[in-house]
Amino acid sequence: MSPKRTHHTPLPRLVVISAPSGAGKTTLSSMLLKEFPQLQRSVSTTTRPKRPNEVEGTHYHFVDDSTFQDKINQNLFAEWALVHGKRYGTTRATVDSLLARGKNPVFDIDVQGAMNLQALYGDRVLLIFIHPPSMEALKERLVQRKGDSAESIENRLNNAYSEIKWSQKYDYQIINDNLERAFQELKTIIQHECLEKEK
Ligand code: ADP
Numbered sequence: 001m002s003p004k005r006t007h008h009t010p011l012p013r014l015v016v017i018s019a020p021s022g023a024g025k026t027t028l029s030s031m032l033l034k035e036f037p038q039l040q041r042s043v044s045t046t047t048r049p050k051r052p053n054e055v056e057g058t059h060y061h062f063v064d065d066s067t068f069q070d071k072i073n074q075n076l077f078a079e080w081a082l083v084h085g086k087r088y089g090t091t092r093a094t095v096d097s098l099l100a101r102g103k104n105p106v107f108d109i110d111v112q113g114a115m116n117l118q119a120l121y122g123d124r125v126l127l128i129f130i131h132p133p134s135m136e137a138l139k140e141r142l143v144q145r146k147g148d149s150a151e152s153i154e155n156r157l158n159n160a161y162s163e164i165k166w167s168q169k170y171d172y173q174i175i176n177d178n179l180e181r182a183f184q185e186l187k188t189i190i191q192h193e194c195l196e197k198e199k
């Protein structure tokens with residue numbers, strides 16, 4: 001006979017962090033991952049070119065169009081989407097291996113990916129949206145980051161408006177004006193929604 005479970009242990013939550021490009025989600029999620037070893041980044045696959053500071057396998061798996069298409073054909077993606085004209089996706093293997101190790105996967109993915117993961121994993125998905133303090137600040141951050149062409153920056157700014165409209169579907173919204181304050185808010189959410197409830 002198997003031992004009786006005395007209390008209910010919920011399954012680990014999947015943490016999705018979305019934001020218009022340049023709002024600071026990479027910065028904030030990196031700070032979060034340093035603070036909580038329980039959280040592990042889900043590394044996406046993309047067809048966009050690598051930025052100078054990026055490392056293959058750490059920031060993304062960088063692939064060409066035909067490799068990405070092969071993965072779609074083999075049904076290897078839990079979700080994928082066309083974002084700013086390039087393809088980005090989360091493989092099932094990435095999610096499964098993090099969950100199998102008892103980790104909380106953290107996804108830096110767009111609104112389409114967030115909705116698709118929620119359709120797959122339901123209430124286990126925690127949706128957090130990061131807002132820039134203003135559109136002017138967003139543009140300034142994109143320019144200062146120096147990773148994208150002028151055309152790509154223009155495209156990212158245009159897309160920001162429609163992404164922000166989706167933010168009402170998210171469980172929590174954070175305004176990233178002061179980085180430390182935004183980080184404190186994010187930590188409080190994670191502590192409350194993931195770490196305490198899963199104990
Ligand atoms: P995202 O991942 O959302 O595209 P990043 O994390 O790359 O955005 O941030 C875009 C730029 O803005 C980076 O150069 C980053 O250092 C800067 N940044 C992030 N948060 C803040 C903040 N609160 N105040 C000022 N600059 C910020």
Ligand code: 5GP
Pocket residue numbers: 018019020021044045048079080081083084088089090108109110111112113114
């Ligand atoms: P960037 O090119 O700035 O790294 O990312 C561009 C956008 O693609 C961001 O909004 C980011 O959240 C999104 N993105 C990154 N990886 C994935 C993914 O695996 N799936 C989806 N749907 N979006 C992703």
